[in-house]
Amino acid sequence: xxxLIYEGLVRRPLTxxxxxxxxxxxxxxxxxxxxxARHRLGRSLAIRAVDAGSCNGCELEIHALNNAxxxxxxxGMKFVASPRHADVLLVTGPVTKNMREALERxxxxxxxxxxxxxxxxxxxxxxxxxxxxxxxNGVASVLPVDLHIKGCPPRPIDxxxxxxxxLQS
Amino acid sequence: MAIxxxxxRAGDRVEVHRPVPRALVAPKDWRLASEYLAGGALDxxxxxxxxxxxxxxxxxxxxxxxxxxxxxxxxxxxxxxGQVHAPAIRLERAIRDLFGLEPVGLTDPRPWLDHGRWxxxxxxxxxxxxxxxxxxxxxxxxxSLHRIPVGPVHAGIIEPGHFRFTANGETVVRLEERLGYxxxxxxxxxxxxxxxxxxxxxxxxxxxxxVAYQWAFAGAVEAALExxxxxxxxxxxxxxxxxxxxxxxxxxxxxxxxxxxFGLMHAHCGVLRERVLRASDVAFGHxxxxxxxxxxxxxxxxxxxxxxxxxxxxxxxxSRFPTLVELYDSTTSLQDRTAGAGRVSxxxxxxxxxxxYVGRAAGRSFDVRKSLAYAPYDALSFDLPVRTEGDVNAxxxxxxxxxxxxxxxxxxxxxxxxxxxxxxxxxxxxxxxGMALVxxxxxxxxxxxxxxxxxxxxxxxxxxxxxxxxxxxxxAIEGNIVADFPLCNKSFNCSYSGHDL
Numbered sequence: 001x002x003x004l005i006y007e008g009l010v011r012r013p014l015t016x017x018x019x020x021x022x023x024x025x026x027x028x029x030x031x032x033x034x035x036x037a038r039h040r041l042g043r044s045l046a047i048r049a050v051d052a053g054s055c056n057g058c059e060l061e062i063h064a065l066n067n068a069x070x071x072x073x074x075x076g077m078k079f080v081a082s083p084r085h086a087d088v089l090l091v092t093g094p095v096t097k098n099m100r101e102a103l104e105r106x107x108x109x110x111x112x113x114x115x116x117x118x119x120x121x122x123x124x125x126x127x128x129x130x131x132x133x134x135x136x137n138g139v140a141s142v143l144p145v146d147l148h149i150k151g152c153p154p155r156p157i158d159x160x161x162x163x164x165x166x167l168q169s
Numbered sequence: 170m171a172i173x174x175x176x177x178r179a180g181d182r183v184e185v186h187r188p189v190p191r192a193l194v195a196p197k198d199w200r201l202a203s204e205y206l207a208g209g210a211l212d213x214x215x216x217x218x219x220x221x222x223x224x225x226x227x228x229x230x231x232x233x234x235x236x237x238x239x240x241x242x243x244x245x246x247x248x249x250x251g252q253v254h255a256p257a258i259r260l261e262r263a264i265r266d267l268f269g270l271e272p273v274g275l276t277d278p279r280p281w282l283d284h285g286r287w288x289x290x291x292x293x294x295x296x297x298x299x300x301x302x303x304x305x306x307x308x309x310x311x312x313s314l315h316r317i318p319v320g321p322v323h324a325g326i327i328e329p330g331h332f333r334f335t336a337n338g339e340t341v342v343r344l345e346e347r348l349g350y351x352x353x354x355x356x357x358x359x360x361x362x363x364x365x366x367x368x369x370x371x372x373x374x375x376x377x378x379x380v381a382y383q384w385a386f387a388g389a390v391e392a393a394l395e396x397x398x399x400x401x402x403x404x405x406x407x408x409x410x411x412x413x414x415x416x417x418x419x420x421x422x423x424x425x426x427x428x429x430x431f432g433l434m435h436a437h438c439g440v441l442r443e444r445v446l447r448a449s450d451v452a453f454g455h456x457x458x459x460x461x462x463x464x465x466x467x468x469x470x471x472x473x474x475x476x477x478x479x480x481x482x483x484x485x486x487x488s489r490f491p492t493l494v495e496l497y498d499s500t501t502s503l504q505d506r507t508a509g510a511g512r513v514s515x516x517x518x519x520x521x522x523x524x525x526y527v528g529r530a531a532g533r534s535f536d537v538r539k540s541l542a543y544a545p546y547d548a549l550s551f552d553l554p555v556r557t558e559g560d561v562n563a564x565x566x567x568x569x570x571x572x573x574x575x576x577x578x579x580x581x582x583x584x585x586x587x588x589x590x591x592x593x594x595x596x597x598x599x600x601x602x603g604m605a606l607v608x609x610x611x612x613x614x615x616x617x618x619x620x621x622x623x624x625x626x627x628x629x630x631x632x633x634x635x636x637x638x639x640x641x642x643x644x645a646i647e648g649n650i651v652a653d654f655p656l657c658n659k660s661f662n663c664s665y666s667g668h669d670l
């Protein structure tokens with residue numbers, strides 16, 4: 001263990017330069033929260049991930065944000081265990097009917113002001129799961145969505161660009 | 170003894186089912202098959218329905234032979250297998266929810282995937298009004314017992330499901346799972362659609378196993394149409410499947426250690442996982458290699474820079490991973506958490522036909538790549554690691570050993586990758602039935618298809634390995650402390666989406 005820790009001290013960090021925030025994301029969230037609310041959220045965001053029916057592909061890439069290459073926490077963002085601690089709900093999946101109530105309750109448990117970010121193609125409009133008896137057509141059919149990050153699944157770098165836009169808007 | 174042969178001979182054999190035989194059997198033979206399952210001579214490989222039929226895929230333990238037996242359910246019912254063989258219970262509850270067919274004799278009357286929220290009942294059968302009866306958890310009675318409801322929204326970045334713990338102080342007396350939250354109706358969405366759309370849905374059944382699912386789906390269709398993909402396509406599929414396997418295993422090994430509060434392993438394994446995904450991205454143009462397998466072959470070739478990227482990955486893994494294995498092996502405070510925790514007995518693993526590391530950590534030496542070897546694995550050399558302790562530690566070690574074997578496989582594939590076409594010529598559309606089993610990182614995935622004459626999907630069933638692993642988690646946690654549940658759960662890493670469909 002000592003050797004590994006020592007190596008970590010002398011090797012260059014793997015963490016990569018931050019990507020610029022996505023322009024389209026900046027534009028999408030420009031009108032989402034008023035100035036006072038944004039000021040209150042400041043430069044630090046607590047994120048609560050909610051899987052509302054994803055295939056778990058998006059979760060894998062959201063997880064990757066915490067690895068040494070992307071290191072989400074350096075931007076003042078971190079994942080929290082409870083919606084009551086969260087500023088942002090990161091929602092994946094088309095919203096299955098079986099998850100709808102749980103998602104709504106999670107949203108209600110999140111204090112205002114808050115942002116909702118829909119992650120992935122099926123969170124945007126239901127994706128390949130749209131039109132079935134068991135799912136709704138994306139997060140916006142249940143909650144007000146402030147930002148969409150598309151992809152199947154979105155790459156971690158795209159997630160970073162979108163999330164950074166929340167801080168810079 | 171050739172039990173399955175007898176069933177097929179006595180039944181009404183279906184000619185168009187490939188590659189294994191299928192026969193319509195009399196209800197008495199269906200019951201007899203259930204008895205063989207209960208007695209341990211057969212393994213349950215799958216149990217699924219159509220509006221008026223119920224199919225059961227079986228594997229004979231002695232000979233390794235696989236066959237499908239079918240029971241007529243035109244009267245709206247069929248003899249329950251679950252009444253004598255517990256691994257079938259949840260599958261039968263799902264059949265009742267989706268098709269409205271009654272498994273006669275099944276003692277559990279509760280729904281499974283249907284939470285009364287779809288606005289209808291029996292979506293794949295005769296649709297009726299939904300039933301709004303509240304779900305009843307199993308009772309647990311005794312002095313000083315208390316209940317802890319957890320989920321469906323969990324504390325981490327994981328999929329949703331509900332866990333109902335009954336605990337005596339810190340000790341778990343009973344865990345009951347309730348799943349179905351991410352049911353998307355995939356089998357219904359596949360009905361009547363063209364092969365490429367169905368393949369896209371198959372690849373989104375469980376995102377972490379997208380390669381395995383698309384391989385299984387393509388394999389089933391290819392069996393039905395009697396198409397053999399060109400050798401290069403098969404080898405590229407295996408290359409993708411092994412990259413997917415090591416990516417998931419690296420992630421799991423780190424995450425299990427993280428759930429025992431050992432973040433160092435998590436950080437280093439996370440780096441290795443990211444390296445695999447980046448190499449996969451360079452080689453095949455997608456980090457998870459989604460939509461890279463199509464019916465008849467693969468949709469992309471190995472990129473010109475792909476070979477070098479994968480070779481660099483192999484060098485990195487070979488130089489870094491042994492240090493991490495040594496770190497795991499020599500950190501006693503970590504082993505204190507993993508050794509002896511969440512034990513699955515070999516008897517249970519055998520009864521449930523548990524695949525993947527859950528089975529192989531508990532003495533069940535089953536891996537489709539070996540046991541029902543498909544190309545190109547029949548031409549590759551690798552070992553099948555098996556342990557018998559069945560605890561969290563054993564499941565970590567199985568993953569470690571499998572990473573080593575997969576690195577060997579990737580080397581062999583790169584060394585002998587055949588040249589040639591990427592896709593087979595497709596025959597004109599026709600009706601047929603096919604089945605395929607593919608080893609995903611967490612265990613065997615079964616895909617079964619019936620094609621309509623115009624070449625669309627008449628019925629497709631996908632069965633994740635998790636169906637036979639989730640119930641064992643309930644058994645594994647018994648007698649452990651509540652705080653060890655995340656550790657045990659992560660060591661299983663069952664798929665919610667793959668199970669809920």
